[in-house]
Amino acid sequence: MHLFKMALTFMAGLLALGYAAVWSVPPLHRLAVETVVTTGHAYLAHLIATPAQFAAARAQWLDTPNISAITAAETALAPQQPAAPVSAHAISGSTYRGWVLLVRNPALVHVVVTSNVGHMGEQVSQFGQQYHALAAINGGGFQDPDGQGSGGLPVGVTASFGHLSYYPDLTGDYVIGFDALSRLAVGKWTLQQARALGLRDAVSFKPLLVASGKPQITSGDGGWGIAPRTAIGQRKDGTVIFVVIDGRQPGSIGATLRQMQSVMLREGAVTAVNLDGGSSATLWYHGRVVNNPCCSPNGQRYIATAFIVTQ
Numbered sequence: 001m002h003l004f005k006m007a008l009t010f011m012a013g014l015l016a017l018g019y020a021a022v023w024s025v026p027p028l029h030r031l032a033v034e035t036v037v038t039t040g041h042a043y044l045a046h047l048i049a050t051p052a053q054f055a056a057a058r059a060q061w062l063d064t065p066n067i068s069a070i071t072a073a074e075t076a077l078a079p080q081q082p083a084a085p086v087s088a089h090a091i092s093g094s095t096y097r098g099w100v101l102l103v104r105n106p107a108l109v110h111v112v113v114t115s116n117v118g119h120m121g122e123q124v125s126q127f128g129q130q131y132h133a134l135a136a137i138n139g140g141g142f143q144d145p146d147g148q149g150s151g152g153l154p155v156g157v158t159a160s161f162g163h164l165s166y167y168p169d170l171t172g173d174y175v176i177g178f179d180a181l182s183r184l185a186v187g188k189w190t191l192q193q194a195r196a197l198g199l200r201d202a203v204s205f206k207p208l209l210v211a212s213g214k215p216q217i218t219s220g221d222g223g224w225g226i227a228p229r230t231a232i233g234q235r236k237d238g239t240v241i242f243v244v245i246d247g248r249q250p251g252s253i254g255a256t257l258r259q260m261q262s263v264m265l266r267e268g269a270v271t272a273v274n275l276d277g278g279s280s281a282t283l284w285y286h287g288r289v290v291n292n293p294c295c296s297p298n299g300q301r302y303i304a305t306a307f308i309v310t311q
Contacts, residue, residue, distance in 0.1 A: 029048070030053075031221065031225050031226060031256075032048060032225070033048060033053055033054065033225070034060070034223055034224055034225035035224075035225025035226050035227060036048070036225070038224045038225055038227065038278075039227070039278060060223035060224075062171065062172065064171075064172040064173065064174065064188060064206050064207065065208075066188050067187070067188075067208065067211070067216075068185070068186060068187030068188070068189075069185070069186045069187070069208060069210075069211035069212065069271045069273075070179075070183050070184070070185040070186070070187075070271070071183040071184045071185075071234045071236075071238075071270055071271045072183075072236070072270070085103065085104050085105050085108060085134065085309075086101065086102070086103050086104075086108075086134045086135050086285075086309050087101075087102050088100065088101045088102070088135075088283075088285050088290065091243075091263060093255065093259055093263075095226060095252070095253045095254065095255060095259070096245045096246065096247065096252045096253065096254055096255045096259065097245070097246050097251060097252040098243060098244050098245035098246055098252070098255070098263075098291065099243070099244050099283050099285075099290060099291055100241065100242070100243055100263070100267060101135055101137065101241075101242040101243075101244075101283060101285060101309075102239055102240070102241060102242075102267075103135075103239065103240040103241075103242070103309050104238075104239050105182075105238070106178060106182035106183075106184070106234065106238045106239070106240050107182045108134070108309050108310050108311075109178060109182075109201070109240050109307055109308075109309055109310075110160065110161055110200075110201045110307070110308055110310060111139060111158070111159060111160045111161075111177065111201040111202060111203055111305055111306070111307055111308075112127050112130075112131060112160055112305065112306050112307075112308050113154065113158060113160050113165075113304065113305050114151065114152060114302075114303075114304050114305070115130075116152060117152060117153065117154075117304070118152050118153055119150065119152045120150050120151065120152045120302060121142065121150060121151020121152050121301075121302035121303045121304050122151070122302060122303070122306075123282075123300040123301070123302060123303070124136050124137065124138055124282040124283075124284045124289070124300055124303070124306050125282075125284045125288075125289055125300060127284075127306040127308060128284040128287075128306075128308060129287075131308050131310065132311060133284075133308040133309055133310060133311070134285075134309040134310070134311055135242075135283070135284060135285045135286075135308070135309040136283075136284040136306050136307065136308045136309070137230060137242050137244060137275075137282065137283050137284070137306060137307050137308075138230050138275065138276055138280045138281060138282050138301075138303050138305075138306055138307075139203040139205075139275060139276065139303065139304070139305035139306045139307050140154060140155070140156065140158065140173070140176065140203025140204045140205045140275060140276055140304070140305050141154070141155045141156065141169075141171065141173055141203075141204055141205045141276050141304075142154050142155055142276075142303060142304035142305070143155060143167075143168075150302060151301065151302035151303040151304050152302075152304060153167060153304060154167045154203070154204070154304040154305050155167050155168065155169040155170075155171065155173065155204055156169035156171075156173045156175065156203075156204025156205075157175045157177075157189065157190070157191050157194045157199075157202055157204055158202060158203055158204065158304075158305060159177055159194065159199050159200060159201050159202040160201060160305075161200065161201065162200045162201075164191060164194060164195055164199065164202070165191075166190075166191040169204060171206075172188065172206075173204040173205050173206045174186050174187060174188055174204065174205065174206045174207070174208060174273060175187055175188070175189045175194050175199070175202050175203075175204055176202060176203055176204065176205060176232065176273050176275070177194070177199045177200070177201050177202025177203065178199065178200055178201050178202070179197055179198045179199055179200065180198045180200060182238060183234070184232065184233070184234035184240070184271045184273075185197060185199060185202075185271075186208055186211075186271065186273045201307075203275070203305045203307075205273070205274060205275050205276055206273070206274060207222070207224075207257065207273070207274055208272075208273050208274075209231060209233070209257065209260060209261040209264055209269075209272040209273055209274060210233060210261060210264050210265060210269050210270065210271060210272035210273075211271060212270060212271075213269075213270040215261050215265060216261070217257055217258045217261050220258070221256040221257065221258045221259075222256050222257025222258045222260075222261070223257070224256070224257050225256070226247070226253055226254045226255060226256050227247050227248070227254040227255070227277055227278055228245055228246055228247030228248060228254050228277050228278055228279065228281040228293075228294050229243070229244075229245045229247070229254065229255050229257075229260050229274065229275075229277035229281060230242070230243065230244050230245070230274075230275040230276060230277050230280070230281045230282075231243045231260045231263075231264060231272060231273065231274050231275055232272065232273060232275055232307065233264045233267065233269030233270075233271060233272030233273070234269060234270065234271050234272075235267070235268045235269060235270060236268070236270055239268075241264060241267045241268075241269050241272070242283070242307070243260060243263050243264065243267075244281050244282065244283040244291050245259075245260070245277075245281065246281070246291050246292045246293075246294065247277075247278075247281070247294055248294040248295055249292060249294055252292075257274060260272075260274060276303070278294070278295075279293060279294050279295040279301045280293075280301045280303050281293060281294070282300050282301070
């Protein structure tokens with residue numbers, strides 16, 4: 001199974017872009033290298049990249065500028081309360097298909113952590129069912145050596161219903177979460193800083209896509225290649241935006257970070273950040289998984305954290 005997943009991850013990137021095109025067109029070759037570097041089998045990028053190209057892609061993936069963004073206080077203090085607090089609609093682009101989930105009341109959004117921390121993760125649908133949620137989506141990063149992790153151990157600052165914890169993190173991820181005013185907050189904060197900010201629910205991942213309504217990727221495609229993706233954002237009125245993109249499959253190769261940024265801007269996000277993606281990218285809504293998660297023999301990957309929408 002290990003070799004199968006390795007081969008699937010690697011071949012999906014190459015086949016999706018077109019093997020001949022990858023080698024004949026420099027931008028596509030770079031995109032292929034970046035795609036593989038950001039998977040759980042980054043070492044396979046050596047098969048299509050020089051040491052210098054691999055090092056450059058790896059450095060770009062690890063780079064996390066020390067910036068922060070918090071949705072303006074007055075926009076999140078009085079969230080809307082419509083009859084239907086959650087809605088979803090399908091989206092598509094030149095290389096992808098996916099879903100947008102809108103949560104009108106940000107106070108309904110929380111982070112949940114696997115009940116078997118350190119040993120085994122849970123699937124998004126299991127999180128949703130356990131908490132009788134309106135919807136659930138995959139959350140932050142977790143330890144995943146060679147793509148074979150069990151999803152049992154989160155990385156970085158993690159908070160769930162006001163309980164904050166810190167797990168070893170070598171990637172320099174951002175803390176992504178909601179404070180007591182249900183404002184989406186993103187920054188390179190320590191556990192103590194996150195506690196001082198009053199974060200009630202949080203995960204750790206990167207990069208930042210939108211801050212104060214302005215795109216943070218202003219040149220290139222974001223440097224992470226093309227893949228299944230998940231992101232979270234917030235509008236001026238407090239509405240939370242979740243985006244899930246299918247990838248590594250016919251009809252939906254995946255999205256670049258810049259494409260995710262564009263979706264968030266179209267949806268009106270003033271703050272937005274990328275979450276864990278790849279085979280973790282899953283949206284559970286109305287009691288079922290509505291997207292097509294990639295590359296997991298179980299249909300959904302076992303992960304450490306999830307965002308849920310409570311009733």
